[in-house]
Amino acid sequence: MPENALSISLLLPPGTSLASKLSHELIEHLPVGVYLCNAQGTVVAYNHKAADIWGESPNLGESQIKFCGAHKLLTPEGVHIPHHQTPLAEILVTQKAVTNFRTIVERRDGSRVPVLANIVPLFDSDGTMLGFMNSVQDLRQQVAQELNQQHLENALFQSQKMEVVGQITSGLAHDFNNQLASMSMGLSLMEREVEAANSEKLRRYFDLCKEAVERATSLADNLLRFSRKRAKKLERLDPNQLVLGMTSLIRTAVGARIVVNLDLAPDTRFLKANKQQLESAILNLAINARDAMPDGGTLDLSTHDANLDRHNFPGHNANFQPGSYVVISVIDSGCGMTPEVLEKVFAPFFTTKEDGKGTGLGLAMVRGFVNEMNGQLTIESEPGQGTCVRLYFPSYGTEHSQAVDGADR
Ligand SMILES: Nc1ncnc2c1ncn2[C@@H]1O[C@H](COP(=O)(O)OP(=O)(O)OP(=O)(O)O)[C@@H](O)[C@H]1O
Numbered sequence: 001m002p003e004n005a006l007s008i009s010l011l012l013p014p015g016t017s018l019a020s021k022l023s024h025e026l027i028e029h030l031p032v033g034v035y036l037c038n039a040q041g042t043v044v045a046y047n048h049k050a051a052d053i054w055g056e057s058p059n060l061g062e063s064q065i066k067f068c069g070a071h072k073l074l075t076p077e078g079v080h081i082p083h084h085q086t087p088l089a090e091i092l093v094t095q096k097a098v099t100n101f102r103t104i105v106e107r108r109d110g111s112r113v114p115v116l117a118n119i120v121p122l123f124d125s126d127g128t129m130l131g132f133m134n135s136v137q138d139l140r141q142q143v144a145q146e147l148n149q150q151h152l153e154n155a156l157f158q159s160q161k162m163e164v165v166g167q168i169t170s171g172l173a174h175d176f177n178n179q180l181a182s183m184s185m186g187l188s189l190m191e192r193e194v195e196a197a198n199s200e201k202l203r204r205y206f207d208l209c210k211e212a213v214e215r216a217t218s219l220a221d222n223l224l225r226f227s228r229k230r231a232k233k234l235e236r237l238d239p240n241q242l243v244l245g246m247t248s249l250i251r252t253a254v255g256a257r258i259v260v261n262l263d264l265a266p267d268t269r270f271l272k273a274n275k276q277q278l279e280s281a282i283l284n285l286a287i288n289a290r291d292a293m294p295d296g297g298t299l300d301l302s303t304h305d306a307n308l309d310r311h312n313f314p315g316h317n318a319n320f321q322p323g324s325y326v327v328i329s330v331i332d333s334g335c336g337m338t339p340e341v342l343e344k345v346f347a348p349f350f351t352t353k354e355d356g357k358g359t360g361l362g363l364a365m366v367r368g369f370v371n372e373m374n375g376q377l378t379i380e381s382e383p384g385q386g387t388c389v390r391l392y393f394p395s396y397g398t399e400h401s402q403a404v405d406g407a408d409r
């Protein structure tokens, strides 16, 4: 007899049948809290996970009304549910299953555990209700992850907004400065004429203009200084290690319904970029992919090297330099884009998402960053066929990354 089988039998009263030992063992090892009540609502069995959720063990033989009455149930919004309105009380009357009931258990010490409950009535062969089984899923980890994700997205949104506000301000200030420089030049040429005219009135008007141009120039200078990006630290990055390091964050961000696959070429070269900006760009693309797959799908993250020239790389922009590039691809099996949407995706504030969901700054920011790194960005997409975004960075040095074992981690 295996060692653990012996310990099971020790936990159970003598004479317990094998079937009941098995069901006892099965319930104990379920990843959810389970407790069974008889038709009078008396707790007759429970597992340790259930006790962990409630923060204490019920006394077997105690009425569940008494046990559960010692704890409050709240709606997910935090509103107290009177005990006679809880599904536990109702099932004794209605004898109907309650599925996916999301609630919060408030323990005696005031701590709260969000849970998902499924309650099924149990009947004998005559259709008489014997009791019910309540299986309760602990959602603490899931809720914490949801909150984390929310914080992450808010932070990303803020930084994107500031990035684009900075770009717009700097562009405007730059144009103003150019105009003001022409006005200053014109005024200094005019000054000699004003002096020669020897008119006090003219001199006063002229000085007014000169002062206004000087003030405007100093204002534009300040704006430029405010929006000028602080030099970001560039470092040598191993694309495979970078993607691997982000995988669990990406999995959390896209949710369980999307399968994340990695295809990292073992000998990819290094690239040079700011790590936070590159991570933020990949996360942006992954979140776009998630939004394109509301019913789930696949997200493939891949890396490889490519030697690009003007013939084999049609997607180049004006700064394109032929040579060796590191390619990071983010490919989804989502809804894809029509040619009309594809044409506008880089325009700041262009979004097809409902109000409050998208700022339309994600791809504008990703492209701005890739351009700054002297890289290239391509998007291929068709409605219903998914989307493939590739980021190309000039490879840095001749070193290659380490072999990466396991295609999907
Ligand atoms: N992977 C994708 N699949 C389908 N459509 C996409 C994808 N990525 C981007 N798009 C389209 O491009 C638009 C612009 O994307 P972008 O990332 O710039 O902004 P957003 O996602 O709408 O908002 P934000 O990223 O600022 O929250 C999206 O609204 C969507 O219509």
Ligand SMILES: [Mg+2]
Pocket: 284, 287, 288, 358, 361, 362, 363
């Ligand atoms: Mg986006």
